Amino acid sequence: MAHYIVRRLVWVAVVLLAVTLIVYAIFFLLPAGDPAVRHAGKIPSEENIAEVRAQFGLDQPVYVQYGKFVKNFFVGDEYGWPGLGFSYETRTPVRDKVITAAPRTLSLIAGAVVIWLIAGVGIGVLSAVKRHSWLDRLAMGFALFGVSAPVFWLGLILLYVFWEKLGWLPGTGYVPISESPVDWFLHLIMPWSVLALAFAAVYARMTRGNLLETMGEDYIRTARAKGLSERRVVLKHGLRASLTPIITLLGIDMAILVGGAVITESVFNIQGLGHIALTGVNAQDLPVTMGVIMIGACAVVIMGLLADIAYAYLDPRVKLA
Amino acid sequence: MPETSTARLLEVSDLAVHLPTRDGVVKAVDGISYTLNAGETLGIVGESGSGKSVSCLTVLGLINRDSAQISGRVIYDGSDLLEATESELRMVRGNEISMIFQDPFAGLHPLFSVGDQLVEAIRAHEDVKKRVARERVVELLHEVGIPQAAERFSSYPHEYSGGMQQRAMIAMALINNPRILIADEPTTALDVTVQAQILELIEKIKEELSIGVILVTHDLGVVRDVTQNVLVMYAGRIVEHGSTAAVFAEPKHPYTWGLMESIPLLEVETRDLRAIDGAPPSLIHLPTGCAFHPRCTQAFEGCDKARPELDQTEHHQAACHLARTDRDRIWQERRRRPADASR
Known part of the structure; x- marks a missing residue:
């Protein structure tokens, strides 16, 4: 029984990983616009946008963002466990x-x-x-x-x-x-x-x-x-x-x-x-x-x-x- | 012999069970009568669909009484079970008259332990503590030949072998010391070696408890080995009825002849086995006259007109239009003749 549960829990982790991958892929492949532009103010300058982008971590390659998300989810981030990141919109921890x-x-x-x-x-x-x-x-x-x-x-x-x-x-x-x-x-x-x-x-x-x-x-x-x-x-x-x-x-x-x-x-x-x-x-x-x-x-x-x-x-x- | 051993336990007369369906009325049982005495094993034989099981289920009211048209009388202990209320029947079921079925695995609830199912059978009729009931169950499981009965109490049906499942079913049927055991093809689903053990067990129980046993089977060999009397059923009716010895010595109905020729019985001289041609008739559109006449090798003009009634003789009766002397002569000829000649 214990053996079975441990093995199933490993599978749980694998499934969760697959879910994150799919959601990330959908989010970045769909032409939905740049979140940084959206959240940088009404008439943002290039600097504003770059600043927001850096703040959100969007300036890094997608795989780095993804890797960070996965790591935070499993081991936690500065707001505790599970690390779910920081909302773009309300600027509070998710x-x-x-x-x-x-x-x-x-x-x-x-x-x-x-x-x-x-x-x-x-x-x-x-x-x-x-x-x-x-x-x-x-x-x-x-x-x-x-x-x-x-x-x-x-x-x-x-x-x-x-x-x-x-x-x-x-x-x-x-x-x-x-x-x-x-x-x-x-x-x-x-x-x-x-x-x-x-x-x-x-x-x-x-x-x-x-x-x-x-x-x-x-x-x-x-x-x-x-x-x-x-x-x-x-x-x-x-x-x-x-x-x-x-x-x-x-x-x-x-x-x-x-x-x-x-x-x-x-x-x-x-x-x-x-x-x-x-x-x-x-x-x-x-x-x-x-x-x-x-x-x-x-x-x-x-x-x-x-x-x-x-x-x-x-x-x-x-x-x- | 003690008086109880010959006491009449069950008297079934003119029992008919008609089941209305969309296509017409199925005459599953069409007027059968028999009696069962204490210490007697009565065999009921016939092909699938001859009404053997339905007639037994009806005795215990296990046929849906709202949808079936049931007539006749089933006298047990001075009262007619067909007239009994549901709660009166409930007192009889599993307590006075018990029943075991063909497939013990399907008959045991898969999600409750065998022991619990037996305890429940006791407590359905008797207000006893679980612990007391449990002791009785373990004792009985041991008696019916389940090894390590105490440990086996908590096992689930799928952890039992087929033979053990049927032993458990028999224990369940006997747990309240019934006076009648109805065994509906109890060995059909089991291995041949296990079959013999189960039949021996039923025999032993019958002897020890002096109960009446109704053994439904399609196996004539089983009938010959363990029954005292036998009913041969065809298309919902009794075609031959008599003591097992008499029926096997001088079968009187062509259908019974066919059954005997289709199985290997040592003392019958027919060496080749013969099947009965054709298939059992539709119970909705029964053949006119004798229901067996389309398949009967001895049918003659008139067999399709009137329905033959059972002879009015004392110990051995058949329902056939052949004259009694002709029947004996034809059977004597048939049993000596090689199989090919009849084709």
């Missing part, structure tokens, strides 16, 4: 931005996961058990709506109804949990729901499909032949086998959201990682873009590793090697 934004995104993801798991698996089980009933049709209709409803539209509708019209919930923005857990919660209910909806829909469909397949297995017949109650047959024997692939998918979905809840964050003005990634890209702020991408990439590879370990833990037939 690491600080990430540290401010990460709890917001993580709060958003954590709550959404709870909602979508409970709703998705719950609806999926009901649907499978009451297959072809009106309940099943209703649930699968909900699933279709969930995957089709655009997040920005749904978010705005919720804001309009619950904030503007009814005034039941606070509007956009984010309150740290350390400041006020209640406000943190109230501010996040809508973003959680919106973000969770699409996933709940997918998970409901998946749970239903997996469970229906599992219920046709011989070992389900054995469980019934033992004299177990149908409830136990479904919820223990059926669901246990159906959930294994769902749990492993969950890891990856959560990881993707680390850098990817951009729309939800924008609609509800939660200035999380997705938000800084977006502003970074818009401002051609390479270090910021790079920083968020690296955090997102780390999340994906590490959650991938955890998912594999979880899989081996959940399914005794799987051997990690």
Whole structure:
């Protein structure tokens, strides 16, 4: 096991390296304009531009810049570990931005996961058990709506109804949990729901499909032949086998959201990682873009590793090697 | 002999299971009757799709009762299991009547340890502490011949060999001391050497516990070795029924003849093996008259008109239009004749 994890961690490093290389290549190959010109002031002189260029390190060859970035990422820079560089736009360390934004995104993801798991698996089980009933049709209709409803539209509708019209919930923005857990919660209910909806829909469909397949297995017949109650047959024997692939998918979905809840964050003005990634890209702020991408990439590879370990833990037939 | 050993355990009469499908009604079981006594092993033989498994599953209510049309009676312990509620059936399953299946690997849950699955079987019917249940499980695993039962308790099904998996399934079926064991092709998925061991185990258990065993198989050799009575099924109906000794000595139905000629049995003089021509019929569009007549070597005019009923004789019956004296004569001729002559 330990051997396996070490080997996988080496691979994590290799993947991260490949990610940096690709992002760097895209950034420098695309004709997006010179960041130094953009950030040197309204009517910059040649000297200004040269000065900014030197300040950003853009006067050095690309491979030197790249090498420096990689080194800083793995061993840290003057602002600490991991070294993510200095924002062109705001002239602050990217690491600080990430540290401010990460709890917001993580709060958003954590709550959404709870909602979508409970709703998705719950609806999926009901649907499978009451297959072809009106309940099943209703649930699968909900699933279709969930995957089709655009997040920005749904978010705005919720804001309009619950904030503007009814005034039941606070509007956009984010309150740290350390400041006020209640406000943190109230501010996040809508973003959680919106973000969770699409996933709940997918998970409901998946749970239903997996469970229906599992219920046709011989070992389900054995469980019934033992004299177990149908409830136990479904919820223990059926669901246990159906959930294994769902749990492993969950890891990856959560990881993707680390850098990817951009729309939800924008609609509800939660200035999380997705938000800084977006502003970074818009401002051609390479270090910021790079920083968020690296955090997102780390999340994906590490959650991938955890998912594999979880899989081996959940399914005794799987051997990690 | 103690009274229990001849007590009637199960009485199935006119059991029919019709399964509506998009293409029509599948008459999986179409009116079968039999009884099972304590200490008896009843063999049910027939080709795939003859209704053997479905009839057994129906006894335990393991056929979806909402979608199947089930009629007849299955009397166990004075009451009709077909009328029983789900919770009444649950008390019977795995407790009074147990069942084991063809593929033990598929039948064991892959994600729970074998021991836990057996403990669960105990606790489904009895309120005992896990520790106590565990001791009973280890003891029984040992009895059914699993080496190092205590260590094997925590192993998962995939860590067992095929034979051990079936032993574990048998242990699971026996853990609550049932009165009837239904074994649905328990050896089909196993190696030949292991098959013999499993059959011996079932025999031993039957003798020791004086339970009734229904053994579903397509292997006539197995039937001859371990059963006292046998049902031959074809297309959802019983075509021959009698004591195993009588059926093997003087089979009365052309289908049974075909089955006997298709396997090597030492005392039958046919040296070459013959297959029964054709394939089992569609259970949706059964042939008119005798369902076997399109494949029957002895079919004559009239076989496609009326459906033959089982003889009203006491110990050995067949459902065939041939006159009883003709049947005996034809079988005597057939068994002496070399295989080629029948072509």
